[in-house]
Amino acid sequence: MKRAGNNQFLKQFNQTAILDLIRIHGPVSRAELSKITGLSPTATGIIVSGILEQGYIFETGTGKSKGGRRPVMLQLRPDSFYSVGVDIDIDYVNIMVVDITGNVVYEKAEFMAYTCMCQLTVSRIEYYIKVALDFLHIDSSKILGIGISIPGMVDSRTHEIILAPNLKWENIFIKDYIKRFSNIPVYVENEAMASAICENWIGACQGIDNFVCINVKSGIGAGIFTGGRLYRGTGGSAGEVGHISVHENGPKCGCGNYGCLETLSSTVSMVETARKLVRQGVVSRMNSFEDVNEIGLDQIVECARAGDEAARGILSESSRYLAIAISSIVNTLNPSKIVIGKEFVKYADLVMEHIKSIVSAKALRLPAMNVEIIASEIGQKSSTMGAAIVPLKVLFGK
Amino acid sequence: MKRAGNNQFLKQFNQTAILDLIRIHGPVSRAELSKITGLSPTATGIIVSGILEQGYIFETGTGKSKGGRRPVMLQLRPDSFYSVGVDIDIDYVNIMVVDITGNVVYEKAEFMAYTCMCQLTVSRIEYYIKVALDFLHIDSSKILGIGISIPGMVDSRTHEIILAPNLKWENIFIKDYIKRFSNIPVYVENEAMASAICENWIGACQGIDNFVCINVKSGIGAGIFTGGRLYRGTGGSAGEVGHISVHENGPKCGCGNYGCLETLSSTVSMVETARKLVRQGVVSRMNSFEDVNEIGLDQIVECARAGDEAARGILSESSRYLAIAISSIVNTLNPSKIVIGKEFVKYADLVMEHIKSIVSAKALRLPAMNVEIIASEIGQKSSTMGAAIVPLKVLFGK
Numbered sequence: 001m002k003r004a005g006n007n008q009f010l011k012q013f014n015q016t017a018i019l020d021l022i023r024i025h026g027p028v029s030r031a032e033l034s035k036i037t038g039l040s041p042t043a044t045g046i047i048v049s050g051i052l053e054q055g056y057i058f059e060t061g062t063g064k065s066k067g068g069r070r071p072v073m074l075q076l077r078p079d080s081f082y083s084v085g086v087d088i089d090i091d092y093v094n095i096m097v098v099d100i101t102g103n104v105v106y107e108k109a110e111f112m113a114y115t116c117m118c119q120l121t122v123s124r125i126e127y128y129i130k131v132a133l134d135f136l137h138i139d140s141s142k143i144l145g146i147g148i149s150i151p152g153m154v155d156s157r158t159h160e161i162i163l164a165p166n167l168k169w170e171n172i173f174i175k176d177y178i179k180r181f182s183n184i185p186v187y188v189e190n191e192a193m194a195s196a197i198c199e200n201w202i203g204a205c206q207g208i209d210n211f212v213c214i215n216v217k218s219g220i221g222a223g224i225f226t227g228g229r230l231y232r233g234t235g236g237s238a239g240e241v242g243h244i245s246v247h248e249n250g251p252k253c254g255c256g257n258y259g260c261l262e263t264l265s266s267t268v269s270m271v272e273t274a275r276k277l278v279r280q281g282v283v284s285r286m287n288s289f290e291d292v293n294e295i296g297l298d299q300i301v302e303c304a305r306a307g308d309e310a311a312r313g314i315l316s317e318s319s320r321y322l323a324i325a326i327s328s329i330v331n332t333l334n335p336s337k338i339v340i341g342k343e344f345v346k347y348a349d350l351v352m353e354h355i356k357s358i359v360s361a362k363a364l365r366l367p368a369m370n371v372e373i374i375a376s377e378i379g380q381k382s383s384t385m386g387a388a389i390v391p392l393k394v395l396f397g398k
Numbered sequence: 399m400k401r402a403g404n405n406q407f408l409k410q411f412n413q414t415a416i417l418d419l420i421r422i423h424g425p426v427s428r429a430e431l432s433k434i435t436g437l438s439p440t441a442t443g444i445i446v447s448g449i450l451e452q453g454y455i456f457e458t459g460t461g462k463s464k465g466g467r468r469p470v471m472l473q474l475r476p477d478s479f480y481s482v483g484v485d486i487d488i489d490y491v492n493i494m495v496v497d498i499t500g501n502v503v504y505e506k507a508e509f510m511a512y513t514c515m516c517q518l519t520v521s522r523i524e525y526y527i528k529v530a531l532d533f534l535h536i537d538s539s540k541i542l543g544i545g546i547s548i549p550g551m552v553d554s555r556t557h558e559i560i561l562a563p564n565l566k567w568e569n570i571f572i573k574d575y576i577k578r579f580s581n582i583p584v585y586v587e588n589e590a591m592a593s594a595i596c597e598n599w600i601g602a603c604q605g606i607d608n609f610v611c612i613n614v615k616s617g618i619g620a621g622i623f624t625g626g627r628l629y630r631g632t633g634g635s636a637g638e639v640g641h642i643s644v645h646e647n648g649p650k651c652g653c654g655n656y657g658c659l660e661t662l663s664s665t666v667s668m669v670e671t672a673r674k675l676v677r678q679g680v681v682s683r684m685n686s687f688e689d690v691n692e693i694g695l696d697q698i699v700e701c702a703r704a705g706d707e708a709a710r711g712i713l714s715e716s717s718r719y720l721a722i723a724i725s726s727i728v729n730t731l732n733p734s735k736i737v738i739g740k741e742f743v744k745y746a747d748l749v750m751e752h753i754k755s756i757v758s759a760k761a762l763r764l765p766a767m768n769v770e771i772i773a774s775e776i777g778q779k780s781s782t783m784g785a786a787i788v789p790l791k792v793l794f795g796k
Contacts, residue, residue: 153764163764210632222730226624233732234608235768240729243762245722248645257725257760324643327655328726331638332620334631362655364641366551366561370633 014039016397018047019056023101023396027060027073048074055080056100056395076101081142081395084132084184085388086125087149087191087381088115090166090218094384095128097136100144102202102392106132107381116168122177129181145185145391148174149194149383151219153237159188162236165254166219187390191215192239193230194386195376196223199339200230201389203378211337212329213376214241215383216322216344218268220261224333242266244325264321267297267343270314274300277310284310301347312350319351323358330363330371341376342383348375412437414795416445417454421499421794425458425471446472453478454498454793474499479540479793482530482582483786484523485547485589485779486513488564488616492782493526495534498542500600500790504530505779514566520575528578543583543789546572547592547781549617551635557586560634563652564617585788589613590637591628592784593774594621597737598628599787601776609735610727611774612639613781614720614742616666618659622731640664642723662719665695665741668712672698675708682708699745710748717749721756728761728769739774740781746773 014037021033034044051057058077062070078099087094091113097106110128115121133140152164161172175186189197196213199205205213209228215221220242224231231238242262243255250259251269263269275292277284285308289295303311326338340348340355352375360368376382412435419431432442449455456475460468476497485492489511495504508526513519531538550562559570573584587595594611597603603611607626613619618640622629629636640660641653648657649667661667673690675682683706687693701709724736738746738753750773758766774780 224730226629227627229625231624231731233765234734235732235764237762237765237768238730238732240732240762240765243729244726245760246643246646248722255762324646328642329730331641332622332636332727332730333629334633334636334638336632362643364635364638364653366633367631367635367638370635 013397014043015047015050016395018044019051020396020398022051022057022074023076026057026075028075029071029073031071033074078103081144082136082138083144083388083391084129084146085149085194085384085386085390086129086146087194087384087387088121088125088167089151089191090115093121093125093128094381095125095132096381096384096388097132097138098385098388098392100392100395102389104385106136107384108132118167118169118172118174119177122174123179126178126180140181140184143181143184144395145187146178146181147187147189147194147387147390149189149191149387151191151221153235154188154190155236156187156189156232159186161188185391185394187387187394189387189390190221190223190236190239191383192221193223193232194384194390195341195378195382196225196230196386197389197393198378198382198386199341199376200225201393202385203376203382204339204374205337208336210333210335211339212239212241212333212335213339213341213382214322214326214344215342216265216267216340217342218266220266220322222329224335226333241325241329244328246321246324261321261325265318265325270300270318271296273314273317274311277314282310284308286311297343297346301350304347304350315347315351316354319355320358323355324362326355326373327359327362327368330359330367334367335371338371338373339376340373341379343380345375345379411795412441413445413448414793416442417449418794418796420449420455420472421474424455424473426473427469427471429469431472476501479542480534480536481542481786481789482527482544483547483592483782483784483788484527484544485592485782485785486519486523486565487549487589488513491519491523491526492779493523493530494779494782494786495530495536496783496786496790498790498793500787502783504534505782506530516565516567516570516572517575520572521577524576524578538579538582541579541582542793543585544576544579545585545587545592545785545788547587547589547785549589549619551633552586552588553634554585554587554630557584559586583789583792585785585792587785587788588619588621588634588637589781590619591621591630592782592788593739593776593780594623594628594784595787595791596776596780596784597739597774598623599791600783601774601780602737602772603735606734608731608733609737610637610639610731610733611737611739611780612720612724612742613740614663614665614738615740616664618664618720620727624731639723639727642726644719644722659719659723663716663723668698668716669694671712671715672709675712680708682706684709695741695744699748702745702748713745713749714752717753718756721753722760724753724771725757725760725766728757728765732765733769736769736771737774738771739777741778743773743777 034041059072060075078101081100085096093110093112095108153162192215205211213223222239222241243260246261247259251263253260253263285303300311432439457470458473476499479498483494491508491510493506551560590613603609611621620637620639641658644659645657649661651658651661672693683701698709
């Protein structure tokens with residue numbers, strides 16, 4: 001099993017295309033590939049041989065015969081190559097290893113206090129990746145690439161991190177900080193866009209051209225697909241839906257504006273409201289916590305599930321503003337699907353009907369009828385997984 | 399000069415591509431075309447001969463020599479073929495004829511009271527087109543197609559008008575109503591999307607991948623380009639930015655929602671506000687009109703230009719809400735350009751700085767810095783012109 005240099009392999013479009021067809025249709029025979037691509041059986045055979053030699057696929061048993069000899073089937077070889085996904089946020093780093101088929105073979109969440117320090121963070125990440133590869137007994141030469149998801153703006157061509165305000169990173173080429181794995185290609189991706197890539201590759205949005213993935217956590221951001229492709233916008237900052245104005249005289253946002261969606265629907269805003277209510281002495285189960293600072297999203301959700309009105313009110317109000325923003329997105333983008341993910345999945349079942357009914361009342365009839373709004377089934381790890389998929393997308397020419 | 403059947407001509411991709419290159423680069427030599435396309439001089443020559451025979455282009459003088467014989471230059475033949483654009487709205491129909499180069503050779507606005515009656519409207523349109531072609535001495539065989547712009551939702555593949563609420567048209571194939579010109583292909587397009595097509599083909603957004611054209615008139619709608627292509631959304635209704643919520647407790651909109659942008663920034667809403675103020679006896683030049691119903695947008699703008707505070711306040715407040723919606727669009731789509739058109743051009747100079755300063759304060763710093771906000775130079779006729787460009791886009795394979 002041989003593999004050419006990371007940026008050299010599968011030079012030809014045809015090879016990439018056939019490898020991608022094996023991914024999508026496998027197990028699949030050479031004859032079927034020839035039929036799908038329109039390439040001659042001979043040309044198909046030569047390309048398949050090349051891919052077999054490089055180790056990405058293997059021959060697996062025999063398929064159904066349509067008269068003659070039963071054809072040999074081709075399939076991706078899961079243990080051939082792998083990809084690493086890393087999700088960096090203010091206080092944690094998630095590491096994931098997926099195989100070439102997209103199966104997760106390793107994942108680990110690591111608390112990390114000083115992600116604002118880039119060199120330190122990258123060193124720790126390299127260490128975590130080493131631990132993962134040792135655990136899996138995988139040589140680093142089998143790693144197609146490292147995808148890194150960042151809560152900020154990236155330049156997808158140069159892989160520069162332009163600005164990640166929460167990490168306080170600006171104009172950073174993360175590749176420059178990588179020492180141990182300096183031979184492995186590194187890709188950076190915006191966190192919400194990584195989630196959208198994940199939903200499109202293996203999640204709820206496979207084969208869907210126009211969709212929006214909204215991540216609710218300490219901030220709110222979205223990854224948008226238009227016409228089957230990730231839409232980045234002109235400067236790479238498309239999808240900043242957390243800063244849609246939903247309340248003209250609402251609270252001041254970190255961005256300087258007032259009444260941004262984030263100030264009313266992020267987990268931070270919900271927790272702040274809860275603590276404020278408790279301080280004000282509202283009648284609520286949330287009063288049972290000794291220290292008001294113990295109250296986080298999990299506590300609010302727990303109280304809401306136990307029927308606490310104040311906690312339910314917080315989730316409901318936050319979701320109402322989320323639904324107002326979603327209505328604007330539905331009217332503007334007319335997507336087939338909206339997937340809400342990250343922390344939202346913790347309380348999705350409590351608020352989803354509320355959100356749907358508001359969107360159905362507020363958005364125009366036809367686009368509202370056309371859109372399906374769901375909670376992500378992948379949830380918290382969608383960005384890490386999306387980051388891991390980025391090198392796979394490169395391999396499969398997507 | 400011969401021309402094959404409407405859907406048959408220029409079958410081959412190469413022919414279409416070369417015709418488009420002559421449109422973009424003309425006057426251009428065969429050698430330059432060969433260089434741009436990578437096709438051999440012989441292959442290029444054969445394709446060019448075919449296009450010459452079909453009449454779309456002509457040989458025009460000689461270009462600069464780079465040593466040898468001075469090359470013959472190729473250029474689109476303006477009088478070879480034409481395209482008709484029609485813009486239908488509640489009370490008017492605009493007709494335009496453009497030549498193959500996009501030059502306007504005829505335009506006419508016709509008042510029309512009963513556009514809700516489809517058969518009657520189409521008959522009148524056919525009559526107006528006949529008048530235009532007679533005036534121009536153009537035979538209908540020279541018409542590449544009729545593009546029709548509609549204030550509503552269309553299916554661009556089937557050319558069905560799905561819903562045009564103001565015209566009260568629903569599920570209409572306009573082609574079925576056409577008798578005189580039944581041999582000419584008919585295309586339907588949403589009005590705001592037609593404007594965006596126009597700005598992209600010959601206006602301020604040539605060569606720009608990501609932009610939004612917002613039309614302000616009795617309603618407000620947008621045409622969106624992402625990645626260099628018109629973005630229609632899943633059901634063809636993308637760009638309904640007139641229904642972005644900008645004021646949660648704002649006026650009730652025709653769509654059933656409250657505080658939609660349209661209810662605060664459309665020309666109808668501005669005129670209503672003006673009349674209300676006059677009825678309430680506000681001190682204003684607008685009181686000088688004998689009948690309050692004489693006050694339309696033109697009168698408001700006229701008074702504002704004369705320094706009237708009440709009239710200026712109306713334009714300013716309407717623009718403030720427009721700027722709030724634009725801020726959300728800038729955050730969501732991170733476009734390079736926003737072009738505001740139609741009636742807006744009448745008062746653009748009075749409010750543009752106001753709009754820019756609000757967007758710059760309300761949108762995120764980086765996307766706000768990246769976006770250029772301008773008034774359309776094409777203005778009122780952008781939809782008619784965009785409709786006329788649709789058949790040209792088909793010809794040039796765009």
